[in-house]
Amino acid sequence: MDITLVEGDITEQRVDAVVNAANSTLLGGGGVDGAIHRRGGPSVLAACRELRATTLPEGLPAGEAVATPAGDLPATWIIHTVGPVHSLREDRSATLAACHRGSLRVAAGLGARTVAFPAISTGVYGWPLEDAARIAVRTVRAVATQDASTTVGEVRFVLFGREAYQAFARALG
Numbered sequence: 049m050d051i052t053l054v055e056g057d058i059t060e061q062r063v064d065a066v067v068n069a070a071n072s073t074l075l076g077g078g079g080v081d082g083a084i085h086r087r088g089g090p091s092v093l094a095a096c097r098e099l100r101a102t103t104l105p106e107g108l109p110a111g112e113a114v115a116t117p118a119g120d121l122p123a124t125w126i127i128h129t130v131g132p133v134h135s136l137r138e139d140r141s142a143t144l145a146a147c148h149r150g151s152l153r154v155a156a157g158l159g160a161r162t163v164a165f166p167a168i169s170t171g172v173y174g175w176p177l178e179d180a181a182r183i184a185v186r187t188v189r190a191v192a193t194q195d196a197s198t199t200v201g202e203v204r205f206v207l208f209g210r211e212a213y214q215a216f217a218r219a220l221g
């Protein structure tokens with residue numbers, strides 16, 4: 049599995065699956081979630097509403113992941129995951145790792161070969177970039193070495209801005 053870094057907009061990535069840093073309602077929000085819903089168009093929201101009406105009446109818990117078609121995005125699938133809100137009182141890094149592991153599991157279930165991730169939880173949810181980058185890279189590397197059956201050949205971190213890009217570049221080493 050290759051891990052690559054790009055500075056840019058995740059809604060422009062031609063990949064099999066883009067990961068969305070959503071919230072538990074799955075009904076849209078700001079940041080990367082807002083951008084994905086805007087570019088993906090109304091069919092993405094319709095698919096999310098359908099999930100809420102069927103399998104996820106209570107919403108999607110933090111650390112879990114679920115897929116919908118990508119609508120008008122130049123990708124095939126959106127994998128929605130909910131990052132943990134950063135806390136100084138409680139270590140929630142296992143939940144952030146679960147987002148990455150769960151998203152890759154869903155991606156492999158779809159047969160995806162290329163998957164783009166944003167820097168989950170580093171915006172509205174307040175996670176320090178350096179720490180989030182370390183957890184993200186460590187978790188993807190662990191899946192790459194442990195899951196021989198995965199279809200995913202490239203994980204592309206798509207970072208919005210220089211600072212985020214550099215934090216992930218340092219984490220990658």
Ligand code: AR6
Pocket residue numbers: 056057058059069070071076077078079080081082083131166167168169170171172173174175206207208212
């Ligand atoms: N492409 C790539 N990265 C982006 C883009 C983009 N188009 N736009 C923003 N980012 P955030 P969170 C970066 O806040 O912290 C939403 O309202 C951004 O610079 O999108 O997980 C949801 O509905 C940051 O580094 O997600 C939830 O309520 C990273 O994406 C909540 O925010 C994540 O920032 C989730 O918060």
